[in-house]
Amino acid sequence: MRKRRITALVMALVLGVAAFSGCGKKDADSKYKVYYVNEDQGEILAESFLPSEEKTSTMVDEMTDKLNKKNAEGHTLLPNGVQIRECVNDDGMLLVDFTPEYRELNPVDEVLLRASIVKDYVQIPDIYLVTITVVGEPIVDSQGKEIGAMSLDNFLENTGKEIMAYQYKELNLYFTNEEGNQLVPETRQVYYNGNTPIEKVIVEQLLRGPGESGHYATLPSDTRIVGVSVADGIAYVNLGEQFVDEALPVDAQIPVYSIVNSLIAAGNVSQVQISINGDTSLVFKDEVDMNQLFQVNHELEKGGED
Incomplete structure (x- = not known):
């Protein structure tokens, strides 16, 4: 089940697939998306994100609220009690601060969650970079080096193809x-x-x-x-x-x-x-x-x- 969930997650996040079980053509055609994990069935659902207005601050707030909550079907992107504490926009670089539970993620789930967070927020007009912190502390890679600001380019192969796995x-x-x-x-x-x-x-x-x-x-x-x-x-x-x-x-x-x-x-x-x-x-x-x-x-x- 775990292997199936990870495979589905990667495919949905990086190929931009908008239709897994429960997703219709309306979601596939919408301008903005938010990605959710169906942990029980190991599936990814891409749902429409319809902001009340296309204003950067409003969209950041509404995206964060949507990511922090389960939808009507109980699907959520953020696993194991992980929540976004706050988002601060600094002239196009968005700082996304998580609760301590983020540090409990295993490396595979962490990097996939990181990719999805970047993919979600850079959809928003005038947001170009995303920096992730945990209770104000920068996240680090497997060698202990600070990861810093990320864009979609961080998750692209130099051939221009997105991550497959x-x-x-x-x-x-x-x-x-x-x-x-x-x-x-x-x-x-x-x-x-x-x-x-x-x-x-x-x-x-x-x-x-x-x-x-x-x-x-x-x-x-x-x-x-x-x-x-x-x-x-x-x-x-x-x-x-x-x-x-x-x-x-x-x-x-x-x-x-x-x-x-x-x-x-x-x-x-x-x-x-x-x-x-x-x-x-x-x-x-x-x-x-x-x-x-x-x-x-x-x-x-x-x-x-x-």
Whole structure:
């Protein structure tokens, strides 16, 4: 039942499907929507939202009131006693503050609720961004970093397609030791947009840096990801010039094999090509020829051997 509910929720939220059981053509054609979860049957209902006037402050108040209440059929978006405490509009950025029960949501339900809240409020004229807090405290991601203001773009894949599903995966990421001469493994649980290649997620996580004591970053955190793709067992990672220009003070092979070993550990590829703005002709730190397909290097791993 839980799997069915999550699948239905994702489909309704991100595809904008307005007709599940109980929803007719009138709802499908209405200008504004509010999304509800039928927890008993694991379904999503998209209902018409008809404000008394198309004035931003009025619509925010009426949307909030509607989200906080069950409808006539007992359907609600907000689970487990979660309620919206207040909404404050700051020149197009809407702060939505929740009750403490929000923090009790599991990660899947939390990210889906977050997506739906953004989707609901940015329908309102002159609301462009949504920031979520819980009793005044900013919400954070799985790494403890503040999420901040969100728009619909936060829930879109770079191909322009909306989210189809979130997935969980345990990643084995490789950072470095204090001396910068060995790779150290770090296990990390992540949930991510199922349309995004896991290889891109891995590079993004490496750029976030390590989360364990004694582990150190291998890549400049502001390195731009130009693109990540996979074909025939090879991951093609195209990075911005920051990878070279702002390279960290570690051995030359460490940044390269931090990427390579982390990607290959995921199990989908056996080789990695790294380019800088599409160019593989450079020699990184005057030591590592980038014009090659890299394979896993266990010798660089702490306690490892090839």
